[in-house]
Amino acid sequence: MNHPEMHLTTDEIELWAQGLLGAARALHLADCSLCRETAERERKAILALVQLPPFAPAAGFADR
Numbered sequence: 001m002n003h004p005e006m007h008l009t010t011d012e013i014e015l016w017a018q019g020l021l022g023a024a025r026a027l028h029l030a031d032c033s034l035c036r037e038t039a040e041r042e043r044k045a046i047l048a049l050v051q052l053p054p055f056a057p058a059a060g061f062a063d064r
Helices: 010-017 023-031 033-050
Strands: none
Touching: 010 023, 010 033, 023 033
Protein backbone atom coordinates (compact mmCIF):
# COMPACT_ATOMS: atom_id res chain seq x y z
CA MET A 1 0.00 0.00 0.00
CA ASN A 2 2.53 2.58 -1.14
CA HIS A 3 0.50 5.73 -1.72
CA PRO A 4 2.81 8.77 -2.09
CA GLU A 5 0.22 11.08 -0.54
CA MET A 6 0.31 8.96 2.60
CA HIS A 7 4.08 9.01 3.23
CA LEU A 8 5.19 10.14 6.65
CA THR A 9 6.15 13.78 7.07
CA THR A 10 9.40 14.77 8.72
CA ASP A 11 7.41 15.68 11.84
CA GLU A 12 5.86 12.21 11.90
CA ILE A 13 9.26 10.59 11.52
CA GLU A 14 10.47 12.62 14.49
CA LEU A 15 7.43 11.46 16.49
CA TRP A 16 8.24 7.88 15.51
CA ALA A 17 11.83 8.28 16.71
CA GLN A 18 10.43 9.48 20.04
CA GLY A 19 8.00 6.57 20.25
CA LEU A 20 5.02 8.91 19.85
CA LEU A 21 3.73 8.09 16.37
CA GLY A 22 0.03 7.23 16.23
CA ALA A 23 -1.06 3.68 15.47
CA ALA A 24 -2.52 4.42 12.02
CA ARG A 25 0.67 6.09 10.83
CA ALA A 26 2.78 3.32 12.41
CA LEU A 27 0.86 0.86 10.23
CA HIS A 28 1.88 2.85 7.17
CA LEU A 29 5.49 2.82 8.35
CA ALA A 30 5.35 -0.95 8.74
CA ASP A 31 4.01 -1.31 5.21
CA CYS A 32 6.02 1.34 3.33
CA SER A 33 9.66 0.53 2.60
CA LEU A 34 10.38 4.13 1.53
CA CYS A 35 9.17 5.58 4.83
CA ARG A 36 10.89 2.81 6.82
CA GLU A 37 14.22 3.52 5.08
CA THR A 38 13.84 7.26 5.71
CA ALA A 39 12.94 6.68 9.36
CA GLU A 40 15.90 4.36 9.89
CA ARG A 41 18.29 6.92 8.34
CA GLU A 42 16.90 9.55 10.70
CA ARG A 43 17.29 7.21 13.68
CA LYS A 44 20.94 6.56 12.76
CA ALA A 45 21.59 10.30 12.45
CA ILE A 46 20.00 11.00 15.83
CA LEU A 47 22.03 8.23 17.48
CA ALA A 48 25.24 9.59 15.95
CA LEU A 49 24.45 13.11 17.17
CA VAL A 50 23.72 12.09 20.76
CA GLN A 51 27.07 10.29 20.91
CA LEU A 52 29.03 13.44 20.11
CA PRO A 53 30.80 15.06 23.04
CA PRO A 54 29.07 18.15 24.45
CA PHE A 55 30.26 21.39 22.94
CA ALA A 56 30.42 24.76 24.63
CA PRO A 57 32.20 27.87 23.41
CA ALA A 58 35.25 29.05 25.33
CA ALA A 59 34.75 31.53 28.14
CA GLY A 60 34.53 35.05 26.75
CA PHE A 61 33.45 33.90 23.30
CA ALA A 62 30.40 36.13 23.23
CA ASP A 63 32.46 39.13 24.38
CA ARG A 64 34.89 38.72 21.49
